[in-house]
Amino acid sequence: MERVRQACRSCSVSQLCLPAGLEASELDRLESALEKKMTLHRGESLYTVGDPLESLFAVRSGCMKTSVLGSDGVEQIIGFALPGELLGLDALSVERHQCTAVALDTTAICVLPFARIEDLAAELPSLNRQLLRIMGSEISREQDLLSLLANKRASERLASFLDNLSKRFSDRGYSGRDFRLYMSRQEMANYLGMTIETVSRTLSAWQREGLIHIESKALSILDPEGLRAIAGNCVAG
Amino acid sequence: MERVRQACRSCSVSQLCLPAGLEASELDRLESALEKKMTLHRGESLYTVGDPLESLFAVRSGCMKTSVLGSDGVEQIIGFALPGELLGLDALSVERHQCTAVALDTTAICVLPFARIEDLAAELPSLNRQLLRIMGSEISREQDLLSLLANKRASERLASFLDNLSKRFSDRGYSGRDFRLYMSRQEMANYLGMTIETVSRTLSAWQREGLIHIESKALSILDPEGLRAIAGNCVAG
DNA sequence: ACAATCCATTGATCTGTGTCAACCAGAACC
DNA sequence: GGTTCTGGTTGACACAGATCAATGGATTGT
Known part of the structure; x- marks a missing residue:
């Protein structure tokens, strides 16, 4: 793991990600809240069900899958995350991850310590708005998927x-x-x-x-x- | 529609709703942001796909259903909302409602003008946290439902x-x-x-x-x- | 280079649930 | 008091897709 400066500005998918719509000065602050980036290899997991919520994650390159475990222990894949997509949002409910995220390929991840994001969002309305926007689109993505599966x-x-x-x-x-x-x-x-x-x-x-x-x-x-x-x-x- | 004072404090489901975890002074401010309450009768809709996001809604009593419309025009019901549950969260992504909410019975609704909630959330960290918590649990609710439908x-x-x-x-x-x-x-x-x-x-x-x-x-x-x-x-x- | 896995493809068969259709009961309306 | 409507129940049958099984091709390890 290494500290990444200018992480967002140099990132090709920043407009699909949390920084979308932020001004330069706001971006500075977001980048300084961004802790580090990490690399996962195929099959390695980023978090698993029950892990305490410490950070949200953004996919920088590669591909992740997220899945929940049914009561019978059967895996159900919930989504495949491509660069620019945020992971870990389901953990906001009970401060623990409700699903598991595993790399499907060598994948670079930005780590966003939740406490810092939360503090920063309180100061930067546009960041908070973007976080809500991303959560809203995750909700409607899942709704579309429900419609797909059901009928x-x-x-x-x-x-x-x-x-x-x-x-x-x-x-x-x-x-x-x-x-x-x-x-x-x-x-x-x-x-x-x-x-x-x-x-x-x-x-x-x-x-x-x-x-x-x-x-x-x-x-x-x-x-x-x-x-x-x-x-x-x-x-x- | 009428203005409701002490709306949350007198509400039996406030601990399941947005006010959960708020202190008395914070509750005051939330209540004053709460615009009005309204009553729907069976079959009446609260919002439909494409309506601009103006407010979030909380069910106070009764029951609502939310549904999306597939490309073929087929309705897919996404959820049934009981008292204390929030509606309209999927609209946060594109500022327009992505689903339709219809009353299944005579239903009392609290209207939460989004602009005011957003401003207030910027000032009250615990309110913002609770909003994120509710969105997170909606995400994991839908994940569980996906797992149910898929296998x-x-x-x-x-x-x-x-x-x-x-x-x-x-x-x-x-x-x-x-x-x-x-x-x-x-x-x-x-x-x-x-x-x-x-x-x-x-x-x-x-x-x-x-x-x-x-x-x-x-x-x-x-x-x-x-x-x-x-x-x-x-x-x- | 070989075995040992793992993953994907293809075929044959079986079954859960959809489809079609008839029927019934209660509500609403004349 | 009958007629129509709407929503629910039940039965017969069909079919999409699951399951079981065999085979092939690729990848990994020795």
């Missing part, structure tokens, strides 16, 4: 998911047509409430139909419109 | 739902064994991602087995343990 069929869910990933990659300056799926088929299936076999079969069918090309984790979307049509024009997921 | 079978979902309602009623000082289901079978089914027929069949089966007694909307839980066993000891829903 769409498997292929619609998978198509929405790929479309959503595509959009997020292009928002971050990467190609929305060709990208790497950081997660395994198992993880996609779990996230979308289906089995690995159904994921595999559906992808194979789309490949046969010329909608996509997929080889291991490398995905090319050949017909974005076709995919969106299957998704029912809904980009949740 | 539980219909009967487990329904049992979890009833168990969760039971718990919330008893938290509010009502009986957790005998209570009125404010929502229709159709609304339960929609919320839990199943059909009305499956809800009906499952309830009938449990009635036959002596787990519950249900007549129209009046539910008695005869065997809470049995119900919880079906739910797999998970209280999400």
Whole structure:
């Protein structure tokens, strides 16, 4: 771990992250509250269920998954976090993390000590507003996902998911047509409430139909419109 | 609509609501920011998708449902709000409501003008903290619901739902064994991602087995343990 | 280079729950 | 007092997707 100066200003996703909308002087203060950055490797966890809330985290590069554990011990993946996204917000309720965050790839993380963020937010209204904004969008992201799981069929869910990933990659300056799926088929299936076999079969069918090309984790979307049509024009997921 | 003085202090659910943890002087200021209260009748809506964010709302008595509209126009119910619960948090992301809130019964609502709450939160750290806490618990509530929808079978979902309602009623000082289901079978089914027929069949089966007694909307839980066993000891829903 | 894993694909079969349809009961209305 | 409506229950049947099983390909470790 190392102290990072100018962390936010040099970060390509700051406009998607906590600093969005802050002025230069405010950014200075946020950067000085930012403790350190850390790097996780595939499979390493950032926090697990029950850990006390010490910090919020921002993904700087790479990809994380978050999951909750059902009473039966079965993992349910809640989301995949790309650069610019905040992690740990669910811990604000009871001061303990309610889910587990694991790296799916080598991932750089900014650590935001909660006490400092909280103090700073009390002084900087625009920071507090941005924090609320991010929490609000996490709430509505989950609402969209609920709608997806409750009343769409498997292929619609998978198509929405790929479309959503595509959009997020292009928002971050990467190609929305060709990208790497950081997660395994198992993880996609779990996230979308289906089995690995159904994921595999559906992808194979789309490949046969010329909608996509997929080889291991490398995905090319050949017909974005076709995919969106299957998704029912809904980009949740 | 009328101005309400001492709104929070006289409210039986204030400890579940925004004022939780506030000192007397802070409570004064919150109450003076609280604009008015209003009453909705069954079927009336508090806000709908796209309405600009003007206020957050707290349920004082009665029951509300919130739902999002899929791209295909299909309603997906996201939650049922009981007294003490806050509504409108999803609007903080884009300053517009992302879902619709409709009364399921005659319902009293406290209106919290967002601009005033925001200003006040900047001055009262404990209020801001409580707002974040409530948003955090909404996030984890939805996470639990995701887990329920993605990998539980219909009967487990329904049992979890009833168990969760039971718990919330008893938290509010009502009986957790005998209570009125404010929502229709159709609304339960929609919320839990199943059909009305499956809800009906499952309830009938449990009635036959002596787990519950249900007549129209009046539910008695005869065997809470049995119900919880079906739910797999998970209280999400 | 080989075995040992792990992950993905594909096929065959089974099942939970959706779909379609008939029926019933209570509420609302003439 | 009957008619219509709305919401709920029950049954028969169909099907999307789960489950079980076999195989293949890639990655890891020795």
